Amino acid sequence: MIDKLIEFIKEKELDINSFFLLYDLVKNNKPLNFGYSIDHLINLQDKKLVKITNWDNAGGEVRQAGIDLINEVDVLTRNIPTVKKKDISNEISEWIEEFRNLFKGTKVGAKGDKKSCLEKMIRFFETYPEYADKNLIFKATENYIRSEAVNNNYKYLQRADYFIFKKTDKEDTSRLAAFCDEVNDSVDNSSNILDLN
Secondary structure: OHHHHHHHHOOOOOOHHHHHHHHHHHHOOOOOOOOOOHHHHHHHHHHOOEEEOOOOOOOOEOOOHHHHHHHHHHHHHOOOOOOHHHHHHHHHHHHHHHHHHOOOOOOOOOOOOHHHHHHHHHHHHHHHHHHHHHHHHHHHHHHHHHHHHHHOOOOOOOOHHHHHHHEOOOEOOOHHHHHHHHHHHHHHHHHHHHHHH
């Protein structure tokens, strides 16, 4: 696993200290002005992983690309198998209409655009390999639709393709990922309860 990590860092053209600085910033949610080496911060800025806004005390923020890079490391170190894009596309094509039909009958247009749903779901699998499971996605989607029915009778229900990914303030967000996380948390919590008995 260490060999994979070192190879990954080299592929990203980062020195080891800059990488661990980024890892610390992301994982511990620390601000950039935390007394870090300016050389390492400049290295991260050059790679567009952080944005330095105050050069006097290295103030700034971690960019989404920096967060994504650390998420890639998490996937790599957990040995989650990667799937080729073509294989993902074929697999998702088989059930994307079934996914869209979960939104059927809620409100006009809620099924979203089929092509957009397929493209976004493929990207979802690539971005969130830890949630790349049809059963998990369907359970998370059903939970979301049910919550929108209870809270406001589908008034604010997102279209299926927007639920997968939606651009907000110049970056994509995924409500589907948030609901997948909640499903996983509820499974983890219920297994912990069982362990205590």
